[in-house]
Amino acid sequence: MMDILMILILVLCFGSIKILTDWCNRQIRTPGRPERENENKVEGR
Protein backbone atom coordinates (compact mmCIF):
# COMPACT_ATOMS: atom_id res chain seq x y z
CA MET A 1 0.00 0.00 0.00
CA MET A 2 2.79 2.42 0.95
CA ASP A 3 4.59 1.50 -2.26
CA ILE A 4 1.58 2.57 -4.34
CA LEU A 5 1.32 5.81 -2.38
CA MET A 6 5.02 6.62 -2.86
CA ILE A 7 4.90 5.86 -6.59
CA LEU A 8 1.75 7.98 -6.88
CA ILE A 9 3.53 10.91 -5.20
CA LEU A 10 6.47 10.50 -7.60
CA VAL A 11 4.13 10.51 -10.61
CA LEU A 12 2.36 13.63 -9.29
CA CYS A 13 5.71 15.35 -8.71
CA PHE A 14 6.96 14.72 -12.25
CA GLY A 15 3.52 15.59 -13.65
CA SER A 16 3.55 18.93 -11.87
CA ILE A 17 6.98 19.74 -13.31
CA LYS A 18 5.67 18.91 -16.80
CA ILE A 19 2.80 21.37 -16.20
CA LEU A 20 5.33 23.94 -15.02
CA THR A 21 7.33 23.40 -18.23
CA ASP A 22 4.23 24.07 -20.34
CA TRP A 23 3.41 27.16 -18.27
CA CYS A 24 6.96 28.51 -18.68
CA ASN A 25 6.72 27.90 -22.42
CA ARG A 26 3.49 29.92 -22.59
CA GLN A 27 5.09 32.71 -20.56
CA ILE A 28 8.08 33.20 -22.80
CA ARG A 29 6.35 32.73 -26.14
CA THR A 30 6.08 35.98 -28.06
CA PRO A 31 2.37 36.77 -28.64
CA GLY A 32 1.20 35.84 -32.12
CA ARG A 33 4.24 33.70 -32.90
CA PRO A 34 3.26 30.16 -33.92
CA GLU A 35 4.94 27.23 -32.18
CA ARG A 36 7.72 25.58 -34.09
CA GLU A 37 6.91 22.30 -35.75
CA ASN A 38 9.43 20.22 -33.79
CA GLU A 39 7.94 21.39 -30.47
CA ASN A 40 4.65 19.78 -31.44
CA LYS A 41 6.41 16.53 -32.19
CA VAL A 42 7.88 16.30 -28.69
CA GLU A 43 4.56 16.81 -26.99
CA GLY A 44 2.86 14.32 -29.26
CA ARG A 45 0.12 16.78 -30.19
Next chain:
Amino acid sequence: MAQIIVTLALYLVLVIPMGTYLYHIAAGEKTFADPVFNRVDNAIYKVCRITREGMNWKQYTLHLLMTNAVMVGVGYLVLRLQSVLLANPNQIEGMEPTLSFNTIISFMTNTNLQHYSGESGLSYLSQMLVIIFMMFTSAATGYAACMAFCRGLAGKRKDVGNFYEDVVRIVTRVLVPISIIGGLLLIWQGVPETFQANQTIETIEGKLQDLAMGPVAALEIIKHLGTNGGGFFGANSTTPFENPTIITNLIELYSMMILPGACVIVFGKMTRKRKKEEGRQKRCIFGNQGRTIFAAMSILFLVGLTLCFFSESAGNPVMEAAGVSQSMGSMEGKEVRFGVAQSALFTTTTTSFTTGTVNNMHDTLTPLGGMVPLLHMMLNCVFGGKGVGLMNMIMYVILAVFLCGLMIGRTPEYLGKKIEGKEMKLVALVLIIHPLLILGFSALAVATSGGLAGITNEGFHGLTQVLYEFASSAANNGSGFEGLADNTYFWNITTGLAMFFGRYVAIVAQLAIAGSLLAKKRVNETVGTLRTDNTIFVIILVAVVYIFAALTFFPALALGPIAEHLTLWMS
Protein backbone atom coordinates in the same frame (compact mmCIF):
# COMPACT_ATOMS: atom_id res chain seq x y z
CA MET B 1 45.32 30.08 8.46
CA ALA B 2 48.36 29.70 6.18
CA GLN B 3 47.24 26.22 5.11
CA ILE B 4 43.84 27.63 4.05
CA ILE B 5 45.51 30.32 1.93
CA VAL B 6 47.84 27.78 0.28
CA THR B 7 44.93 25.39 -0.38
CA LEU B 8 42.86 28.12 -2.03
CA ALA B 9 45.81 29.46 -4.05
CA LEU B 10 46.43 25.99 -5.45
CA TYR B 11 42.73 25.74 -6.28
CA LEU B 12 42.98 28.84 -8.48
CA VAL B 13 45.86 27.22 -10.34
CA LEU B 14 43.90 24.00 -10.92
CA VAL B 15 40.54 25.50 -11.86
CA ILE B 16 41.77 27.45 -14.90
CA PRO B 17 42.93 24.47 -17.05
CA MET B 18 39.86 22.51 -15.96
CA GLY B 19 37.60 25.40 -16.98
CA THR B 20 39.31 25.61 -20.37
CA TYR B 21 38.94 21.85 -20.89
CA LEU B 22 35.27 21.92 -19.84
CA TYR B 23 34.65 24.83 -22.21
CA HIS B 24 36.06 22.83 -25.13
CA ILE B 25 33.71 19.97 -24.22
CA ALA B 26 30.68 22.24 -23.83
CA ALA B 27 31.39 24.10 -27.04
CA GLY B 28 32.13 20.90 -28.99
CA GLU B 29 35.67 22.05 -29.74
CA LYS B 30 38.66 19.79 -30.15
CA THR B 31 40.52 18.47 -27.10
CA PHE B 32 43.64 16.34 -26.65
CA ALA B 33 41.42 13.44 -25.53
CA ASP B 34 39.28 13.30 -28.68
CA PRO B 35 41.03 10.35 -30.41
CA VAL B 36 40.08 8.09 -27.48
CA PHE B 37 36.75 9.50 -26.35
CA ASN B 38 35.25 10.12 -29.77
CA ARG B 39 35.21 6.35 -30.33
CA VAL B 40 33.64 5.68 -26.93
CA ASP B 41 31.04 8.41 -27.44
CA ASN B 42 30.19 7.28 -30.96
CA ALA B 43 29.66 3.71 -29.75
CA ILE B 44 27.27 4.97 -27.06
CA TYR B 45 25.38 7.14 -29.57
CA LYS B 46 25.06 4.17 -31.89
CA VAL B 47 23.86 1.71 -29.22
CA CYS B 48 21.42 4.22 -27.71
CA ARG B 49 20.36 5.61 -31.13
CA ILE B 50 21.16 9.18 -30.12
CA THR B 51 20.78 11.50 -33.12
CA ARG B 52 22.65 14.48 -31.60
CA GLU B 53 20.26 16.99 -33.15
CA GLY B 54 19.99 20.36 -31.44
CA MET B 55 17.03 20.89 -29.12
CA ASN B 56 15.09 23.95 -28.07
CA TRP B 57 14.85 24.63 -24.33
CA LYS B 58 11.55 22.79 -23.93
CA GLN B 59 12.71 19.66 -25.71
CA TYR B 60 15.90 19.70 -23.67
CA THR B 61 13.93 20.02 -20.42
CA LEU B 62 11.46 17.27 -21.29
CA HIS B 63 14.21 14.83 -22.23
CA LEU B 64 15.98 15.67 -18.97
CA LEU B 65 12.80 15.04 -16.98
CA MET B 66 11.93 11.82 -18.79
CA THR B 67 15.42 10.37 -18.29
CA ASN B 68 15.36 11.27 -14.61
CA ALA B 69 11.87 9.82 -14.14
CA VAL B 70 12.92 6.45 -15.62
CA MET B 71 16.00 6.30 -13.39
CA VAL B 72 13.89 7.15 -10.33
CA GLY B 73 11.46 4.32 -11.13
CA VAL B 74 14.18 1.68 -11.65
CA GLY B 75 16.15 2.87 -8.61
CA TYR B 76 13.09 2.70 -6.37
CA LEU B 77 12.52 -0.93 -7.35
CA VAL B 78 16.16 -1.89 -6.72
CA LEU B 79 16.10 -0.37 -3.24
CA ARG B 80 12.85 -2.14 -2.35
CA LEU B 81 14.01 -5.50 -3.71
CA GLN B 82 17.70 -5.43 -2.68
CA SER B 83 17.24 -8.31 -0.20
CA VAL B 84 16.48 -10.76 -3.04
CA LEU B 85 18.89 -9.34 -5.61
CA LEU B 86 22.58 -10.05 -6.21
CA ALA B 87 25.66 -8.79 -4.31
CA ASN B 88 24.20 -8.78 -0.82
CA PRO B 89 26.74 -10.71 1.31
CA ASN B 90 25.67 -8.93 4.50
CA GLN B 91 22.01 -9.98 3.92
CA ILE B 92 20.55 -6.49 4.16
CA GLU B 93 16.75 -6.22 4.02
CA GLY B 94 14.78 -4.23 1.42
CA MET B 95 14.51 -0.54 2.20
CA GLU B 96 11.29 0.77 3.78
CA PRO B 97 8.98 2.54 1.20
CA THR B 98 9.17 6.14 2.50
CA LEU B 99 12.93 5.78 3.01
CA SER B 100 13.25 4.41 -0.56
CA PHE B 101 11.21 7.41 -1.78
CA ASN B 102 13.51 9.79 0.07
CA THR B 103 16.71 8.02 -0.99
CA ILE B 104 15.87 7.77 -4.68
CA ILE B 105 14.88 11.46 -4.92
CA SER B 106 17.94 12.34 -2.88
CA PHE B 107 20.34 10.66 -5.29
CA MET B 108 18.52 11.61 -8.49
CA THR B 109 18.52 15.27 -7.50
CA ASN B 110 22.23 15.10 -6.59
CA THR B 111 21.35 15.88 -2.96
CA ASN B 112 22.52 12.66 -1.29
CA LEU B 113 20.67 13.36 1.92
CA GLN B 114 20.88 10.08 3.79
CA HIS B 115 18.32 9.01 6.38
CA TYR B 116 20.09 5.64 6.67
CA SER B 117 23.61 4.36 7.24
CA GLY B 118 25.12 3.06 4.02
CA GLU B 119 26.98 0.18 5.66
CA SER B 120 23.81 -1.28 7.22
CA GLY B 121 21.06 0.00 4.91
CA LEU B 122 22.29 -0.84 1.40
CA SER B 123 23.50 -3.98 -0.38
CA TYR B 124 26.59 -3.72 -2.57
CA LEU B 125 24.31 -3.89 -5.63
CA SER B 126 22.30 -0.91 -4.38
CA GLN B 127 25.52 0.97 -3.61
CA MET B 128 26.72 0.46 -7.18
CA LEU B 129 23.55 0.34 -9.30
CA VAL B 130 21.65 3.10 -7.52
CA ILE B 131 24.05 5.19 -5.48
CA ILE B 132 27.25 5.29 -7.55
CA PHE B 133 25.39 5.18 -10.90
CA MET B 134 23.19 8.09 -9.91
CA MET B 135 26.17 10.01 -8.58
CA PHE B 136 27.42 10.06 -12.19
CA THR B 137 24.11 10.64 -13.93
CA SER B 138 22.69 13.25 -11.55
CA ALA B 139 25.92 15.25 -11.68
CA ALA B 140 26.01 14.95 -15.47
CA THR B 141 22.37 16.08 -15.63
CA GLY B 142 23.18 19.21 -13.63
CA TYR B 143 26.22 20.06 -15.72
CA ALA B 144 24.29 19.38 -18.93
CA ALA B 145 21.54 21.79 -17.81
CA CYS B 146 24.22 24.36 -17.01
CA MET B 147 25.81 23.97 -20.45
CA ALA B 148 22.43 24.42 -22.14
CA PHE B 149 21.76 27.47 -19.98
CA CYS B 150 25.13 29.01 -20.90
CA ARG B 151 24.50 28.35 -24.61
CA GLY B 152 21.11 30.06 -24.34
CA LEU B 153 22.62 33.14 -22.72
CA ALA B 154 25.58 33.26 -25.07
CA GLY B 155 23.21 33.17 -28.06
CA LYS B 156 25.87 32.00 -30.49
CA ARG B 157 23.75 29.15 -31.90
CA LYS B 158 20.08 28.58 -32.60
CA ASP B 159 19.50 25.78 -30.09
CA VAL B 160 20.64 24.96 -26.56
CA GLY B 161 22.35 21.69 -27.53
CA ASN B 162 21.41 18.03 -27.25
CA PHE B 163 20.74 16.71 -23.74
CA TYR B 164 21.99 13.17 -24.37
CA GLU B 165 25.15 14.34 -26.12
CA ASP B 166 25.93 16.67 -23.22
CA VAL B 167 25.40 13.93 -20.62
CA VAL B 168 27.52 11.41 -22.53
CA ARG B 169 30.36 13.86 -23.15
CA ILE B 170 30.46 14.97 -19.51
CA VAL B 171 30.42 11.41 -18.19
CA THR B 172 33.01 9.97 -20.58
CA ARG B 173 35.35 12.96 -20.84
CA VAL B 174 35.19 14.42 -17.35
CA LEU B 175 33.58 12.33 -14.63
CA VAL B 176 34.85 8.83 -15.49
CA PRO B 177 38.52 9.62 -16.28
CA ILE B 178 38.98 11.91 -13.27
CA SER B 179 37.18 9.40 -11.04
CA ILE B 180 39.55 6.63 -12.10
CA ILE B 181 42.64 8.72 -11.38
CA GLY B 182 41.24 10.11 -8.12
CA GLY B 183 39.98 6.68 -7.01
CA LEU B 184 43.44 5.15 -7.49
CA LEU B 185 44.98 7.98 -5.45
CA LEU B 186 42.50 7.29 -2.64
CA ILE B 187 43.30 3.55 -2.71
CA TRP B 188 47.01 4.45 -2.51
CA GLN B 189 46.23 6.41 0.66
CA GLY B 190 44.40 3.47 2.24
CA VAL B 191 40.73 3.82 1.28
CA PRO B 192 39.22 0.27 0.87
CA GLU B 193 38.03 -1.04 -2.51
CA THR B 194 36.76 -4.60 -2.05
CA PHE B 195 33.72 -6.83 -2.46
CA GLN B 196 34.47 -8.84 0.68
CA ALA B 197 31.88 -8.95 3.44
CA ASN B 198 32.41 -7.02 6.68
CA GLN B 199 35.49 -8.12 8.66
CA THR B 200 35.36 -9.07 12.35
CA ILE B 201 38.60 -8.20 14.13
CA GLU B 202 39.89 -8.38 17.71
CA THR B 203 40.70 -4.95 19.14
CA ILE B 204 43.70 -4.23 21.41
CA GLU B 205 41.29 -4.36 24.37
CA GLY B 206 40.51 -7.96 23.39
CA LYS B 207 36.95 -7.23 22.22
CA LEU B 208 35.46 -8.14 18.85
CA GLN B 209 34.52 -5.42 16.37
CA ASP B 210 32.87 -5.53 12.93
CA LEU B 211 34.65 -3.43 10.32
CA ALA B 212 32.39 -2.40 7.44
CA MET B 213 34.00 -2.89 4.01
CA GLY B 214 33.04 -2.46 0.37
CA PRO B 215 33.87 -0.58 -2.84
CA VAL B 216 34.51 2.64 -0.91
CA ALA B 217 37.14 4.36 -3.10
CA ALA B 218 34.95 4.14 -6.23
CA LEU B 219 32.12 5.89 -4.46
CA GLU B 220 34.32 8.31 -2.56
CA ILE B 221 35.80 10.06 -5.59
CA ILE B 222 32.57 10.56 -7.55
CA LYS B 223 30.90 11.58 -4.30
CA HIS B 224 33.08 14.68 -4.35
CA LEU B 225 33.68 15.19 -8.05
CA GLY B 226 29.95 15.13 -8.80
CA THR B 227 29.26 17.29 -5.72
CA ASN B 228 27.10 14.43 -4.46
CA GLY B 229 28.18 14.01 -0.85
CA GLY B 230 26.50 10.75 0.19
CA GLY B 231 29.02 8.66 2.08
CA PHE B 232 29.56 4.91 1.92
CA PHE B 233 29.49 5.02 5.71
CA GLY B 234 27.13 6.94 7.96
CA ALA B 235 30.02 8.96 9.38
CA ASN B 236 30.90 10.15 5.87
CA SER B 237 34.37 11.68 5.35
CA THR B 238 35.09 11.86 9.07
CA THR B 239 35.85 8.14 9.13
CA PRO B 240 39.42 7.05 8.27
CA PHE B 241 38.02 4.49 5.81
CA GLU B 242 36.68 7.33 3.64
CA ASN B 243 39.21 10.05 4.41
CA PRO B 244 42.30 8.63 6.11
CA THR B 245 44.95 11.33 5.63
CA ILE B 246 45.43 15.03 4.98
CA ILE B 247 46.27 14.10 1.34
CA THR B 248 42.89 12.40 0.86
CA ASN B 249 41.28 15.42 2.52
CA LEU B 250 42.89 17.68 -0.09
CA ILE B 251 41.95 15.33 -2.95
CA GLU B 252 38.35 15.39 -1.75
CA LEU B 253 38.36 19.17 -1.31
CA TYR B 254 39.73 19.86 -4.78
CA SER B 255 37.54 17.30 -6.47
CA MET B 256 34.39 18.94 -5.11
CA MET B 257 35.61 22.48 -5.85
CA ILE B 258 37.02 22.08 -9.30
CA LEU B 259 34.01 21.58 -11.57
CA PRO B 260 31.68 24.24 -10.10
CA GLY B 261 34.51 26.76 -10.44
CA ALA B 262 35.24 25.52 -13.95
CA CYS B 263 31.59 26.10 -14.91
CA VAL B 264 32.03 29.83 -14.26
CA ILE B 265 34.99 29.85 -16.64
CA VAL B 266 32.89 28.02 -19.24
CA PHE B 267 30.21 30.69 -18.90
CA GLY B 268 32.78 33.47 -19.19
CA LYS B 269 34.35 31.96 -22.29
CA MET B 270 30.99 31.23 -23.93
CA THR B 271 29.71 34.76 -23.40
CA ARG B 272 32.96 36.35 -24.47
CA LYS B 273 32.47 38.80 -27.28
CA ARG B 274 33.80 38.12 -30.73
CA LYS B 275 37.25 39.57 -31.40
CA LYS B 276 36.00 42.41 -33.59
CA GLU B 277 33.40 43.46 -30.97
CA GLU B 278 35.93 43.27 -28.18
CA GLY B 279 38.05 46.10 -29.57
CA ARG B 280 40.63 47.24 -27.11
CA GLN B 281 39.22 45.26 -24.18
CA LYS B 282 41.71 42.97 -22.51
CA ARG B 283 41.06 39.27 -22.96
CA CYS B 284 40.58 37.55 -19.63
CA ILE B 285 41.04 33.87 -18.69
CA PHE B 286 37.64 33.81 -17.01
CA GLY B 287 35.96 35.91 -19.71
CA ASN B 288 34.77 39.35 -18.59
CA GLN B 289 31.34 38.17 -17.46
CA GLY B 290 32.77 35.05 -15.84
CA ARG B 291 35.31 37.14 -13.94
CA THR B 292 32.54 39.23 -12.36
CA ILE B 293 30.65 36.17 -11.22
CA PHE B 294 33.77 34.37 -10.00
CA ALA B 295 34.76 37.46 -8.00
CA ALA B 296 31.31 37.81 -6.40
CA MET B 297 31.20 34.11 -5.52
CA SER B 298 34.72 34.29 -4.08
CA ILE B 299 33.81 37.26 -1.87
CA LEU B 300 30.75 35.43 -0.51
CA PHE B 301 32.84 32.30 0.05
CA LEU B 302 35.69 34.09 1.82
CA VAL B 303 33.35 36.06 4.10
CA GLY B 304 31.70 32.79 5.17
CA LEU B 305 35.00 30.96 5.57
CA THR B 306 36.48 33.74 7.70
CA LEU B 307 33.44 33.78 10.00
CA CYS B 308 33.44 29.99 10.33
CA PHE B 309 37.19 29.74 10.96
CA PHE B 310 37.34 32.46 13.60
CA SER B 311 34.18 31.22 15.34
CA GLU B 312 35.64 27.73 15.62
CA SER B 313 39.06 29.05 16.63
CA ALA B 314 37.50 31.07 19.46
CA GLY B 315 36.35 27.84 21.08
CA ASN B 316 33.30 27.11 23.20
CA PRO B 317 33.01 29.19 26.43
CA VAL B 318 30.92 26.52 28.17
CA MET B 319 33.59 23.89 27.55
CA GLU B 320 36.24 26.35 28.74
CA ALA B 321 34.29 26.93 31.97
CA ALA B 322 34.05 23.17 32.44
CA GLY B 323 37.85 22.98 32.40
CA VAL B 324 38.36 21.70 28.83
CA SER B 325 41.16 23.66 27.16
CA GLN B 326 40.09 25.54 24.05
CA SER B 327 43.62 26.44 22.97
CA MET B 328 43.15 24.45 19.74
CA GLY B 329 39.73 25.99 19.20
CA SER B 330 36.45 24.12 19.44
CA MET B 331 37.52 20.53 18.71
CA GLU B 332 34.20 18.96 19.66
CA GLY B 333 33.04 16.78 16.74
CA LYS B 334 36.24 17.35 14.77
CA GLU B 335 38.98 14.96 13.74
CA VAL B 336 42.37 15.72 15.34
CA ARG B 337 44.14 14.91 12.04
CA PHE B 338 42.29 17.79 10.34
CA GLY B 339 42.07 20.38 13.14
CA VAL B 340 40.03 23.59 13.07
CA ALA B 341 41.49 25.01 9.83
CA GLN B 342 40.83 22.04 7.52
CA SER B 343 37.47 21.40 9.23
CA ALA B 344 36.29 25.00 8.75
CA LEU B 345 37.50 24.99 5.14
CA PHE B 346 35.82 21.66 4.42
CA THR B 347 32.58 22.78 6.09
CA THR B 348 32.38 26.05 4.16
CA THR B 349 33.34 24.32 0.92
CA THR B 350 30.90 21.43 1.22
CA THR B 351 27.96 23.78 1.73
CA SER B 352 29.07 26.46 -0.72
CA PHE B 353 29.72 23.95 -3.49
CA THR B 354 26.60 22.04 -2.34
CA THR B 355 28.36 18.71 -1.99
CA GLY B 356 27.11 17.68 1.44
CA THR B 357 30.07 15.55 2.45
CA VAL B 358 31.40 16.26 5.96
CA ASN B 359 34.79 15.76 7.64
CA ASN B 360 33.46 16.96 10.99
CA MET B 361 30.04 16.93 12.62
CA HIS B 362 28.19 20.14 11.79
CA ASP B 363 25.86 19.74 14.77
CA THR B 364 28.81 20.40 17.10
CA LEU B 365 30.03 23.52 15.33
CA THR B 366 29.81 26.71 17.36
CA PRO B 367 26.54 28.61 16.69
CA LEU B 368 28.10 31.15 14.32
CA GLY B 369 30.36 28.50 12.77
CA GLY B 370 27.23 26.44 12.11
CA MET B 371 25.38 29.45 10.74
CA VAL B 372 27.85 29.73 7.84
CA PRO B 373 27.02 26.38 6.19
CA LEU B 374 23.33 27.05 6.86
CA LEU B 375 23.52 30.51 5.27
CA HIS B 376 25.48 29.29 2.24
CA MET B 377 22.86 26.64 1.54
CA MET B 378 20.19 29.30 1.90
CA LEU B 379 22.03 31.52 -0.61
CA ASN B 380 22.63 28.50 -2.90
CA CYS B 381 24.74 30.55 -5.29
CA VAL B 382 28.23 30.53 -3.73
CA PHE B 383 29.72 28.44 -6.56
CA GLY B 384 27.09 25.77 -5.90
CA GLY B 385 27.31 22.25 -7.22
CA LYS B 386 26.95 20.64 -10.65
CA GLY B 387 26.51 23.94 -12.47
CA VAL B 388 23.34 24.84 -10.60
CA GLY B 389 25.13 27.39 -8.41
CA LEU B 390 26.20 29.33 -11.50
CA MET B 391 22.64 29.31 -12.83
CA ASN B 392 21.34 30.54 -9.46
CA MET B 393 23.96 33.30 -9.35
CA ILE B 394 22.91 34.46 -12.81
CA MET B 395 19.36 34.79 -11.44
CA TYR B 396 20.79 37.26 -8.92
CA VAL B 397 22.72 38.96 -11.73
CA ILE B 398 19.49 39.47 -13.69
CA LEU B 399 17.76 40.72 -10.51
CA ALA B 400 20.63 43.17 -9.92
CA VAL B 401 20.46 44.36 -13.54
CA PHE B 402 16.69 44.77 -13.22
CA LEU B 403 16.98 46.78 -9.96
CA CYS B 404 19.68 49.00 -11.46
CA GLY B 405 17.50 49.49 -14.54
CA LEU B 406 14.62 50.61 -12.34
CA MET B 407 16.88 53.08 -10.54
CA ILE B 408 18.24 54.72 -13.68
CA GLY B 409 15.01 54.43 -15.67
CA ARG B 410 16.27 52.24 -18.51
CA THR B 411 15.08 48.89 -19.81
CA PRO B 412 17.46 46.43 -18.20
CA GLU B 413 19.84 44.54 -20.46
CA TYR B 414 22.11 41.58 -19.83
CA LEU B 415 24.60 40.23 -22.39
CA GLY B 416 23.04 42.49 -25.01
CA LYS B 417 19.50 41.14 -24.48
CA LYS B 418 16.63 43.13 -23.03
CA ILE B 419 15.23 41.76 -19.76
CA GLU B 420 11.45 41.97 -19.83
CA GLY B 421 8.61 41.13 -17.48
CA LYS B 422 8.36 37.51 -18.65
CA GLU B 423 11.97 36.78 -17.71
CA MET B 424 11.61 38.60 -14.40
CA LYS B 425 8.54 36.50 -13.59
CA LEU B 426 10.62 33.33 -14.00
CA VAL B 427 13.59 34.80 -12.10
CA ALA B 428 11.21 35.62 -9.22
CA LEU B 429 9.90 32.04 -9.29
CA VAL B 430 13.44 30.61 -9.00
CA LEU B 431 14.42 33.00 -6.21
CA ILE B 432 11.22 32.53 -4.20
CA ILE B 433 10.79 28.74 -4.46
CA HIS B 434 13.98 28.17 -2.45
CA PRO B 435 13.05 30.14 0.71
CA LEU B 436 9.47 28.97 0.36
CA LEU B 437 10.53 25.33 0.56
CA ILE B 438 12.93 25.91 3.46
CA LEU B 439 10.74 28.16 5.59
CA GLY B 440 7.41 26.53 4.66
CA PHE B 441 8.50 23.00 5.53
CA SER B 442 10.35 24.23 8.65
CA ALA B 443 7.16 25.90 9.84
CA LEU B 444 5.28 22.66 9.16
CA ALA B 445 7.88 20.68 11.13
CA VAL B 446 7.68 22.85 14.24
CA ALA B 447 3.87 23.00 14.09
CA THR B 448 3.05 19.29 13.74
CA SER B 449 3.60 16.31 16.01
CA GLY B 450 5.29 14.38 13.18
CA GLY B 451 7.93 17.07 12.82
CA LEU B 452 8.38 17.75 16.53
CA ALA B 453 8.92 14.05 17.24
CA GLY B 454 12.20 14.15 15.30
CA ILE B 455 13.68 17.20 17.04
CA THR B 456 16.12 16.02 19.72
CA ASN B 457 17.28 19.42 20.97
CA GLU B 458 15.04 21.95 22.67
CA GLY B 459 15.26 25.68 22.07
CA PHE B 460 17.30 27.57 19.51
CA HIS B 461 19.50 24.62 18.51
CA GLY B 462 16.43 22.53 17.75
CA LEU B 463 15.16 25.18 15.32
CA THR B 464 18.60 25.34 13.70
CA GLN B 465 18.48 21.55 13.17
CA VAL B 466 15.13 21.86 11.40
CA LEU B 467 16.23 24.81 9.24
CA TYR B 468 19.44 23.01 8.34
CA GLU B 469 17.61 19.84 7.27
CA PHE B 470 15.31 21.69 4.88
CA ALA B 471 17.99 24.10 3.66
CA SER B 472 20.20 21.10 2.89
CA SER B 473 17.30 19.42 1.05
CA ALA B 474 16.11 22.42 -0.97
CA ALA B 475 19.67 23.40 -1.94
CA ASN B 476 20.35 19.79 -3.00
CA ASN B 477 23.27 19.76 -0.59
CA GLY B 478 22.57 16.67 1.49
CA SER B 479 24.77 17.30 4.51
CA GLY B 480 23.10 16.60 7.82
CA PHE B 481 23.26 18.68 10.95
CA GLU B 482 22.64 15.32 12.62
CA GLY B 483 20.98 15.00 15.98
CA LEU B 484 17.64 14.89 14.13
CA ALA B 485 15.65 11.64 14.29
CA ASP B 486 14.86 11.92 10.60
CA ASN B 487 14.05 8.40 9.39
CA THR B 488 10.29 8.80 9.92
CA TYR B 489 7.36 9.13 7.53
CA PHE B 490 7.18 12.90 8.11
CA TRP B 491 10.84 13.66 7.54
CA ASN B 492 11.30 11.20 4.67
CA ILE B 493 8.36 12.59 2.69
CA THR B 494 8.77 16.32 3.41
CA THR B 495 12.52 16.40 2.73
CA GLY B 496 11.91 14.27 -0.39
CA LEU B 497 9.47 16.89 -1.69
CA ALA B 498 11.84 19.74 -0.78
CA MET B 499 14.67 18.06 -2.71
CA PHE B 500 12.48 17.37 -5.73
CA PHE B 501 10.97 20.82 -6.13
CA GLY B 502 14.22 22.54 -5.09
CA ARG B 503 15.91 20.89 -8.05
CA TYR B 504 13.41 20.72 -10.89
CA VAL B 505 11.42 23.96 -10.49
CA ALA B 506 14.65 25.94 -10.66
CA ILE B 507 16.09 23.99 -13.61
CA VAL B 508 12.88 24.29 -15.68
CA ALA B 509 12.51 28.03 -15.06
CA GLN B 510 16.21 28.68 -15.70
CA LEU B 511 16.21 26.79 -18.99
CA ALA B 512 13.06 28.71 -19.97
CA ILE B 513 14.89 31.98 -19.29
CA ALA B 514 17.79 30.75 -21.43
CA GLY B 515 15.33 29.84 -24.19
CA SER B 516 13.65 33.23 -23.96
CA LEU B 517 16.94 35.16 -24.15
CA LEU B 518 18.18 32.93 -26.98
CA ALA B 519 15.20 33.93 -29.12
CA LYS B 520 15.82 37.67 -28.61
CA LYS B 521 17.78 39.93 -30.88
CA ARG B 522 20.97 41.40 -29.53
CA VAL B 523 20.88 45.16 -28.91
CA ASN B 524 23.91 47.36 -29.32
CA GLU B 525 25.78 48.56 -26.28
CA THR B 526 25.64 52.33 -25.67
CA VAL B 527 27.24 54.64 -23.12
CA GLY B 528 24.07 54.32 -21.03
CA THR B 529 24.22 50.51 -20.87
CA LEU B 530 24.88 49.17 -17.38
CA ARG B 531 28.26 47.43 -17.38
CA THR B 532 28.11 43.97 -15.80
CA ASP B 533 31.80 43.21 -16.05
CA ASN B 534 33.38 45.69 -13.66
CA THR B 535 34.13 46.03 -9.95
CA ILE B 536 31.08 48.20 -9.22
CA PHE B 537 28.79 45.48 -10.50
CA VAL B 538 30.58 42.89 -8.34
CA ILE B 539 29.78 45.03 -5.28
CA ILE B 540 26.17 45.50 -6.41
CA LEU B 541 25.80 41.75 -6.98
CA VAL B 542 27.18 40.78 -3.56
CA ALA B 543 24.93 43.39 -1.91
CA VAL B 544 21.85 42.12 -3.76
CA VAL B 545 22.57 38.53 -2.65
CA TYR B 546 23.05 39.53 0.99
CA ILE B 547 20.02 41.85 1.03
CA PHE B 548 17.80 39.18 -0.50
CA ALA B 549 19.09 36.63 2.04
CA ALA B 550 18.61 39.04 4.93
CA LEU B 551 15.05 39.85 3.89
CA THR B 552 14.04 36.22 3.57
CA PHE B 553 16.12 34.32 6.12
CA PHE B 554 17.26 36.76 8.84
CA PRO B 555 14.23 36.24 11.17
CA ALA B 556 14.76 32.48 11.07
CA LEU B 557 18.52 32.81 11.60
CA ALA B 558 17.93 35.23 14.48
CA LEU B 559 15.73 32.66 16.23
CA GLY B 560 18.24 29.87 15.59
CA PRO B 561 22.03 30.23 15.50
CA ILE B 562 22.22 33.96 16.37
CA ALA B 563 20.06 33.56 19.50
CA GLU B 564 22.09 30.47 20.45
CA HIS B 565 25.35 32.40 20.03
CA LEU B 566 24.14 35.26 22.21
CA THR B 567 22.90 32.84 24.88
CA LEU B 568 26.20 30.97 24.88
CA TRP B 569 28.44 34.01 25.18
CA MET B 570 26.18 36.10 27.46
CA SER B 571 25.93 33.28 29.99
